[in-house]
Amino acid sequence: MIARPTNPMVSSLLNEMYHVTTAYAYWKAGKHLDRAVFDLCHCKPPFGGEFTVFAGLEECLRFVANFGFEDSGIDYLRSVMPSYVEEEFFGSLKELDCSRVIIHAIPEGTVVFPRVPLIRIEGPLWVVQLLETTFLALVNYASLVATNAARYRLVAGSSKVLLEFGLRRAQGPDGSISASKYCYLGGFDFTSNLEAGRLFGVPVGGTHSHAFVSSFMGLDEIALSRTSENTKFCKDFGTRIQHWLSKLKAKFYSFFSAVESLHVKETNESELAAFGSYALAFPEGFLALVDTYDVMKSGVPNFCAVALALHSLGYKARGIRLDSGDLSYLSKQARAFFRNVEEELNISGFGNTTIIASNDINEDTIDALTKQASSSADEINGFGIGTQLVTCYKQPALGCIYKLVEVNGHSRIKISEDVAKVTIPCKKQCYRLYGEQGFALVDLMQKDEEPAPQVDEPVLCRHPFNLNKVYVVPKRVEPLLQCYWKGSLGKLVKIHxxxxxxxxxxxEYCRQQLAAMRPDHMRIRSPTSYKVSVSAQLYDDFHTALFNEGPVKELR
Amino acid sequence: MIARPTNPMVSSLLNEMYHVTTAYAYWKAGKHLDRAVFDLCHCKPPFGGEFTVFAGLEECLRFVANFGFEDSGIDYLRSVMPSYVEEEFFGSLKELDCSRVIIHAIPEGTVVFPRVPLIRIEGPLWVVQLLETTFLALVNYASLVATNAARYRLVAGSSKVLLEFGLRRAQGPDGSISASKYCYLGGFDFTSNLEAGRLFGVPVGGTHSHAFVSSFMGLDEIALSRTSENTKFCKDFGTRIQHWLSKLKAKFYSFFSAVESLHVKETNESELAAFGSYALAFPEGFLALVDTYDVMKSGVPNFCAVALALHSLGYKARGIRLDSGDLSYLSKQARAFFRNVEEELNISGFGNTTIIASNDINEDTIDALTKQASSSADEINGFGIGTQLVTCYKQPALGCIYKLVEVNGHSRIKISEDVAKVTIPCKKQCYRLYGEQGFALVDLMQKDEEPAPQVDEPVLCRHPFNLNKVYVVPKRVEPLLQCYWKGSLGKLVKIHxxxxxxxxxxxEYCRQQLAAMRPDHMRIRSPTSYKVSVSAQLYDDFHTALFNEGPVKELR
Incomplete structure (x- = not known):
């Protein structure tokens, strides 16, 4: 038995009214058991890029494995359908499950391109039609945010720590839990979201809040009200901190007066009390939020005083988080301060104290910081990213579609005045063809019954919409669609x-996928386009259907 | 007992790691029971407008009423906190509830302005701090999407039907359920989302899918495979449809040849079969999606043939949905066709057949259609809106903040280099002052202990950040913050x-709020700014704190 979808709200009623009315019309016409094939695919990669990271498959499979209407759901449907709808229909709905459905899909985490079916769903027409909206809801946002995370990782490089902080700004509670899961899939290292940590094992991280700093009134509040046997604190921790702050003031006044308008005398005492108290609670891994009052005049010197007091007791502070202001400038100033402390006070490694930057960071911010010749990004060790990451600010929706491509063995097509909305008919298999240098050259869609392309044999790859064509001699052929659910078995098909x-x-699979693609396809801006093609046979079927079903345009 | 939050995933673990580490630091310093006051407010209305619709309060109250850590949650926290954290801390966490918390808020659905506290939360420091992120997660998106819906309603006017179709593109399953709920709150009429219908009683609506149309192969499939006693269909329904289509072709060929390149001979037969079958299932309220092949060459004449066949049996068809192409042009063409059918065939009312438009519609589309002098929007009776509405494409996040304003009776402030991030300190009460014409003039924040402004007595209202001030003589004084939760009672405070x-x-309350504001504040573009002010006493306290806590800038 496969587990239910993570969110208990994902049920057969998380669906649209028109699928139920359509199901009734199918049933009424005696067409509901027609054997149908649908493709779920996307038409355009998000964010102006060339690729998409496919995600959401596992949740779709959990949904399929547990699909069915409960009595309360049927009661609700009865209340919103016209009164003349037969009780027999509701009885049949109640018996529905996915025991006659077959699902092929590209593995989750794969880098994918437009038009290629991500999921192929076969089964009784009314059942597979009822899956449409829930599948789209589970794949659209998952793939969108995983792709967004992958792009952030690509611009940040592999050495930066990336933390996802999006819970408070996400679109609904599940938006945040999905975001945390799929940002991790796309390459993030940590989330601040505890529930995502518990549900999916995503590592959790964070510092402390501004309110923690502003809740302190003065130095007399640095008190260890609860001592633990296993921490080495003495009662004089507050005194130690003040000692180190005085030492810093004496030592660095002249240095910082020259470099920056730093007057250590202006450090905020309640901030110092807050940092001291936080260090008492977390002597290991002390990481302070330094912008509550003023980063360079108060936050950084206060942090250093506490870090040096910890050091004198044998602990090592972790670092600071910058949450406002000019992150590039402030990180360079803070780094210079840390290096000087290391040099002047002979504290080995202090110059490498961690600097985390947050505050409305997006892909462009990271890109700009990374590209600065002065290597300012190198002063920042990690980024905490919330709003722009999880809401996919640059483009908050992905437009996957779910279209009928075959009924009872006959190919079907949806025509549209908008060519982007025309669907490629037929039950398909898809292959990724690799060249001599190990990079993927082209994705090829064929009719399911066509033989697979062979290594070292030329394959004709046609552009689906125009007359362009190319012969490819693949060095490796990778079938993209794998069977994940074979209804008659009533369980998940075991893969390998x-x-x-x-x-x-x-x-990890997604990381390998991203690393294995030709880098110019992966560029964040103005990427080289990747070829998606159809076989000669599929091309002919497609264009015959287009000709037969589409209206003839007429100009006068 | 108050019900749990709608989404079972909203628990005390839907929280950020740093609140738990901060809670531990408070506990360790013996400050956790300090009496704190936090304000939840927003700094800037979304979408370039001047107002926000406040939503999400009920879910926050449900969360508060059921707040607490379960054993499994505590176990998870133990696994991610450092090993030296005392068991006593986890024991105390397990006892936490909101029995000492007091919550005041502005009623849900109120039109609100920046800086004014939407929710004021008082209680033990660590408890109210632990509520922060969940409150923000529940309010931010709810208010954002309710505001978006209200703006759509404002541009569409009160006579249009507005349907929310966003489930498939929403950010996660809960994003869609929240969207359906709060779009209804903001003024939408229907949702396509069944689960939102079941949970909240939002009316559900929809038509049928493109796949339904393309699943049919030809006219022989119009068969009533299941008859009901209570429908009046005869076996010859297919013949009747063909009869009416022929009649249309004969009657209208010349008319439409003159107006538009319509060749009724090009109507698609499988589409006709699909419409016929859908009408057999739904003889009342038949509404057809007419763009699967070609709207004017196939969809509209096919719809009319079926509608006329239904009419001959005593039923009334409802209308069509346009889902691609130039909606303004197509709606005018379709309306002209319907009017001609009414006139030529003497079918009273046929000219008023409903036209619903969908396909990536947003505020600007509706605005443009409505403003066209040719009154083309009047040919469209309703809009089905998905992606751009529910993902709030124009601005996908609202930045509410949750800031400490008082501890143990002392006012607290968060300074920032960014003035938008500076918080106004003190426990506050807020009033909306109305003028002679019945419109709201200004929102006024005061210290909680100050006496309320009085009708007909001048009140000094100061701009919070600069020297502007104004005397207001209110004709009506409305206190904005009401008590919704008084922890010591352990239950929701009854309001009125x-x-x-x-x-x-x-x-309905939200609709009245929107209608009662001065229209220039409600304009979608370039609205007049609405005044939010502070009392003289609050101004003085605020600026004293700013002076005392903030660093002195220095220029060299």
Whole structure:
């Protein structure tokens, strides 16, 4: 038995009214058991890029495995359908499950391109139609935010720590939990979201709040009200901190007066009390938020005083978080301060104290910081990113579609005046063809019954919409669609003799996928386009259907 | 007992790691029971407008009423906190509830302005701090999407039907359920989302899918495979449809040849079969999606043939949905066709057949259609809106903040280099002052202990950040913050002797709020700014704190 979807609200009623009315019309016309094939695909990668990270598959499979209407759901449907709808229909709905559905999909975490089916769903027409909206809801945002995270990782490089802080600004509670899961999949290291940590094992991280700093009134509040046997604190911790702050003031006044308008005398005492108290609670891994009053005049010297007091007791402070102001400038100033403390006070390694930057950071901020010749980004060790990451500010929706491509063995097509909305008909298999240098050259869609392309044999790849064509001689052929659910077995098909990969495995697979693509396709801006093609046979079927079903345009 | 939050995933663990580490630091310093006051407010209205619709309060109250850590949650926290954290801390966490918390708020659905506290939370420092992120998660998106819906309603006017179709593109399953709820609150009429219908009683609506149309192969499929006693269909429904289509072709060929390149001979037969079958299932309220092949060459004449066949049996068809192409042009063409059918065939009322438009509609589309002098929007009776509405495409996040304003009776402030991030200190009460014409003139924040402004007595209202001030003589004084939760009672405070309003009541209250504001504040673009002010006493306290806590800038 496969677990239910993570969010208990994902049920067969998380669906649109028109699928139920359509199901009734199918049933009424006796067409509901027609054998249908649908493709779920996207038409355009998000954020102006060339690629998408496919995500959301595991939740779709959990949904399928547990699909069915409960009595309360049927009661609700009865209340919103016209009164003449037969009780027999509701009885049939109640019996519905996915025991006759077959699902093929590209593995979760794969780098994918437009038009190629991400999921192929076959089964009784009314059942697979009822899956449409829930599948789209589970794949659209998952793939969008995983792609966003992957882009942030690509611009930040592999050495930076990336923390996802989006819970408070996400679109609804599930938006945040999905965001935390799929940002991790796309390459983030930590989340601040405890529930995502508990549910998916995503590592959790964070510092402390501004309110913690402003809740302190003065130095007399540095008191260890609760001592632990296993911490080495003495009652004079407050005195030690003040000692180190005085030492810093004496030592650095002249240095910082020259470099920056720093008057250590202006350090805020309640901030110092807050940092001291936080260090008492977390002597290991002390990380302070330094912008409550003023970063360079108060936050950084106060942090250093506490860090040096910790050092004198044998502990090592972790670092600071900058949450406002000019992050590039402030990180350079803070780094210079840390290096000087290391040099002047002979504290080995203090110059490498961690600097985390947050505050409305997006892809462009990271890109700009990374590209600065002065290597300012190198002063920042990690980024805490919330709003712009989880809400996908640059483009908050992905437009996956779910379209009928075959009924009872006959290919079907949806025509549209907008060519982007025309669907490619037929039940398909898809292959990724690799060249001599190990990079993927092209994705090829074929009719399901066509033989697979062979290594070292030329394959004709046609552009789906125009007359462009190319012969490819692949050095490796990778079938993209794998079987994940074979309804008659009533359970998940085992892939390569193992169960679905863990989130951590999918994250690693995604990292490999991103690293293996030709870098110019992966560029964040103005990427080279990647070829998606159809076989000669599929091209012919597609264009015959287009000709037969579409209206003839007429100009006068 | 108050019900749990709608989404079961909203628990005390839907929280950020740093609140738990901060809670531990408070506890360790013996400050956790300090009496704190926090304000939840926003700094800037979304979408370039001047107002925000406040939403999410009921879910916050449900969260508060059921707040607490379960054993499994504590176990998880133990696993991610450092090993030296005392067991006593986890024991105390386990006892936490909101029995000593007091919550005041502005009623849900109120039109609100920046800086004014939407919720004021008082209680033990560590408890109210632990509420921060969940409150923000529940208010930010709810208020954002309710405001978006209200703006759509303002541009569409009160006569249009507005349907929310966002489930498939929303950010996660809960994003969609929240969207459906709060779009209804903000003025929408229907949702396509069944679960939102079931949970909140939002009316559900919809048509049928493109796949329904393309699943049909030809006219022989119009068969009533299941008859009901209570429908009047005869076996010859398919023949009747064809009869009416022929009649249309004969009658209208010349008319439409003159106006538009319509060749009724090009109507698609599988579309006709689909419409016929849908009408057999839904003889009342038949509404057809007409753009699967070609709107004017196929969809509209096919719809009319089926509608006329229904009419001959005594039923009335409802209308069409346009989902692609130039909606303004197509709606005018379709309306002209309907009017001609009414006139030529003497079918009274056929000219008023409903036209619903969908396809990536946003505020600007509706605005443009409504403003066209040719009154093309009047040909469209309703809009189905998905992606841009529910993901708030124009601005996908609202930046509410939750800031400490008082500890143990002492006012607290957070300074920032960014003036937008400076918080106004003190426990406050807020009033909306109305003028002679019945419109709200200004919102006034005071210290909680100050006497309320009086009708007909001049009140000094100061700009919080500069020297501007104004005397207001109110004709009506409305206190904005009401008590919703008084922890010592362990239950929701009854407001005016009744429980919380229903969603429908809140929707109506919101409609009245929107109608009662001066229209120039409500303009979608370039609105007149609305004044938010502070009392003289609050101004003095605020600026004293700013002076005392903030660093002195220095220029060299």
């Amino acid at each position: 003799q193992k169960e679905l990969p863990s989130l951590k495995e999918t994250r | 002797q009744k429980e919380l309003p229903s969603l429908k009541e809140t929707r």
